[in-house]
Every structure is written in C-alpha cells, then in structure tokens.
Amino acid sequence: MTKLQLSSFATAVVLAVGVGTAAHAAERATPREARTMFEQAVRYMEENGPERAFAAFNDRQGGFVRKDLYVFAIDDKGVYQASGAAPEALVGLKVLDTTDAAGNPLFREMIDATRVSQEATVRYVWLNRASNKVEPKVSYVRKVGQYVVGVGYSAPRASADDARAMLERAVAVARGEGGARAAARFNDRRGDFVKDDLYVFMVNMESGRFEAMGMNPALSDTDALGLRDAAGNPLIAEMIARLQQADEATVDYVWRNPVTNAVEHKRSYVRKVGKSLVGVGHYLE
Secondary structure (H helix, E strand, O other), X not given: OOHHHHHHHHHHHHHHHOOOOHHHOOOOOOHHXXXXXXXXXXXXXXXXXXXXXXXXXXXXXXXXXXXXXXXEEEEOOOXXXXXXXXXXXXXXXXXXXXXXXXXXXXXXXXXXXXXXXXXXXXXXXXXXXXXXXXXXXXXXXXXXXXXXXXXXXXXXOOOHHHHHHHHHHHHHHHHHHOHHHHHHHHOOOOOOOEEOOEEEEXXXXXXXXXXXXXXXXXXXXXXXXXXXXXXXXXXXXXXXXXXXXXXXXEEEEEXXXXXXXXXXXXXXXXXXXXXXXXXXXXXXX
C-alpha cells in the first residue's frame, strides 16, 4: 500500500465510526435516539433487502442521518457496504483489522459478537473531530443476513464520582473473588467494569506486570513499570510507591492521546488489595 493510500485509508477510517458529519457534530444524540434509529434501520433492511437499504443508509440527506447519528453496515469480511458519515470515502474499504484509540479491533469485535448473539453492544474509543478529543462511543450492532448493521452514539466523559464508584466495586470484587477471577472480570470489555471511558487496571506490585487492563486486555501480563506518562514520569512505579506508604492514593498525570497526539490531564484512584494495585482513572476537563 502506498503512502497516499495509507493516508486516504486513515482519513476514511477516522470518519467511519468515530463521529458524525461536521454539519451535525454540534448536536449530540441521546442513547434513546440512537436505539430508535438502530431499530428503524434493522427493520428497513429486513423489509427492503440490502441493496435498497444500503442506498438509504448512504443518503446523507435522507432519514438515516440525524444529529450526529448515522447507520453503518459491514459484511462478514469487514468491508464497508454503507456509512452515512462519508459513503464516498468508506464504501468498499476493508476495515476488519482497524483498531480504536486503545488498540482494540472494533470491527472484528462487532463481527465476532454478532456471531455469538444476533445483537450486541460494542464499546470503543474514537476521535471526535468536532472536539478533537478521543471520546468513548457505544454502538448497537445486529446481524442481518451476511451483514452487520449498526448505529453508535458518543458517550459523555465519566466524572470523578463515576471513577470512584467503579473503583469501590472493583475492590470489593478483588477482595471477594480473588485476583484471578477479578482480573478476568476486569478484562471483559463487555462486562461491568468497562463503561464508556472508565475501566479497571490491576498490577501485581511485586512483579510490576499488568494483571488486568480493561481498555486493552492484550496488555495483561506485560511490563507495567516501564509505562511513562507524556511528561516522562514512571506512572505505575509512582502508584506502587504511593501504595507502599498507604493503602490508597490519588495520582495525577498527563497522557498523550494516541489519536490526536494532544496531551490531556488524567487522575487515577488506586487501592492496594493484597499484592495487587487496583485502579480507575478519569480525564480532567
């Protein structure tokens, strides 16, 4: 693939599922509105067939593009068949192995999830081109014939109270169920401990390795001590050092956004549970 092709592909993928069109970016739709459009799109495709449905979904002036909502459809090979966001750039693109800002293959997850159950909810993080920030997004997806049809909405950023509440639940699970079972639950991206831009991370304080990383479970059993924030500070090492002095701590740091390359401030609340560090962080506005 040439450099030009790569650039075009990257631009198209950013438009694909992360945001609505610029004209609609200022108006955020609610989860209820997303769900309503999703159900309308599924019903339309079931009643009219894929060819007619894709034409309707790709019509940016039609009924399936409202506020920052639009319908997208991919086939079982991960090729775009429809997208109300930018049909001229996306239709025909293969995005099976495209990852979100946390490195998760969101399209592959959509396909895999709808093989297990006809309908699923998939969470990921993606660039909102209106705010130029990575934001959590939630998509309702359903298998219709050989295609996956979906509608997603941008979720609000979590608050400090949200982060602390998730940490309390995570600590209770770690204490009640033990480290291995807790780590499995924290790594379940469709479970109770991954919600919008909140997730639990767990580090073995003796080995310095991740036991769980809800936003990207592939990091489990990898070195955590080498992780540094955007200012070069050894983030996990600092958290562990704090917990050697007390059972809980609050750590502020700066995090370089993997999509925008912008530095954002983040705060994590961490607790010591046995030999493990359990934490939840949230972005500061």
